Amino acid sequence: MDTPAEGSEGSGAGSSREPSVHQLRLFVALADELHFGNTAQRMFISQPALSRQIRALERRLGVELVARSSRRVELTPAGRALLPEARTAVESVDRIRHVAQSQVRCTQGRLAIGSIGAEAQQPYTRAILAELRTRNPDLRLDVCSLDIAHHVLALTRGEVDVVFLVSPMPPGIETLTLATEPRVACLPADDPLADRTSVTVAELAGRPVVDVPPECPRTWWNFWAVDPRPDGTPVRYGPVVHDVEALFLAVAHREAIAFLPAAARDFFPRPGVRYVEVSDVPPSTAALAWMAKNRTMPTINAVRSAACAVLQRTPAPASDR
Numbered sequence: 001m002d003t004p005a006e007g008s009e010g011s012g013a014g015s016s017r018e019p020s021v022h023q024l025r026l027f028v029a030l031a032d033e034l035h036f037g038n039t040a041q042r043m044f045i046s047q048p049a050l051s052r053q054i055r056a057l058e059r060r061l062g063v064e065l066v067a068r069s070s071r072r073v074e075l076t077p078a079g080r081a082l083l084p085e086a087r088t089a090v091e092s093v094d095r096i097r098h099v100a101q102s103q104v105r106c107t108q109g110r111l112a113i114g115s116i117g118a119e120a121q122q123p124y125t126r127a128i129l130a131e132l133r134t135r136n137p138d139l140r141l142d143v144c145s146l147d148i149a150h151h152v153l154a155l156t157r158g159e160v161d162v163v164f165l166v167s168p169m170p171p172g173i174e175t176l177t178l179a180t181e182p183r184v185a186c187l188p189a190d191d192p193l194a195d196r197t198s199v200t201v202a203e204l205a206g207r208p209v210v211d212v213p214p215e216c217p218r219t220w221w222n223f224w225a226v227d228p229r230p231d232g233t234p235v236r237y238g239p240v241v242h243d244v245e246a247l248f249l250a251v252a253h254r255e256a257i258a259f260l261p262a263a264a265r266d267f268f269p270r271p272g273v274r275y276v277e278v279s280d281v282p283p284s285t286a287a288l289a290w291m292a293k294n295r296t297m298p299t300i301n302a303v304r305s306a307a308c309a310v311l312q313r314t315p316a317p318a319s320d321r
Helices: 021-033 036-042 047-061 077-108 123-135 151-156 218-225 244-252 298-313
Strands: 066-068 073-075 110-116 140-146 162-166 173-181 183-188 209-211 237-240 258-261 273-278 284-291
Touching: 021 036, 021 047, 021 077, 036 047, 073 077, 110 123, 110 151, 110 298, 123 140, 123 173, 123 298, 151 162, 151 173, 151 284, 173 298, 183 244, 209 218, 209 244, 209 258, 218 258, 237 244, 244 258, 244 273, 258 284, 284 298
Parallel strands: 110 140, 110 162, 209 237
Antiparallel strands: 066 073, 162 284, 173 284, 183 258, 183 273
């Protein structure tokens, strides 16, 4: 990446240096967070380094993008005007890279597999990967864990070929159902309902639910937030979380609640958090997902065939749709 030292930038509006993709990416993240500390943590960079890069970007563009004060961070009019273009530029570069990576995987016999939450540890996932390795000993499997914010985006961008996740998915993504299980409410340990064996959605009314960043499909999170509620009342949202650990922290601090698959009770015991089954919501559906346009790719056919073989040996409510 083009990330020279601050002193090598040139200065003033007359600088002819083009902004780097890295700088644009940092600017877009800062525009999302409007907080230097949170952005630095999200982008795995120190806060002073983030500040230097934003200032360097401003010098290269010849405009001030961010208005800084001791209390808050705001985009300037120029920053607001340039943000859509910066976002488009970053997304375009990402698409180029991901398409190239996808082509490399196809030619080299590699399958990039993502999973969210505890899906990688579920018995059906382990059985499918074992079957896939047995059937295709020369196929290289690259397995990675994905966070809440990016698990669908990783699939649509081509960062991964398939994902073990929980439904529902937006149009353009096909799924193979692997299993179903009840959903539970993730509550603060001192919540009056935390010691119950089960609750109804109506009993949880008024409690805010954690929210997700805009990268997540809204239809997916509406299902998991039970929004709208059966009686039509709107859901009140709390803090935005990017991963499960941030979700548990928000719940433990009594900022919000969340709804999760029942397996969370076994895989994610956390201090200050309790799980209570919700009796009147549709169950959680675990699925293997891939892009519909890629369904005929040999590597994706291989994992789909392995999954179907496992499901045939272990009856499950599977439906390749």
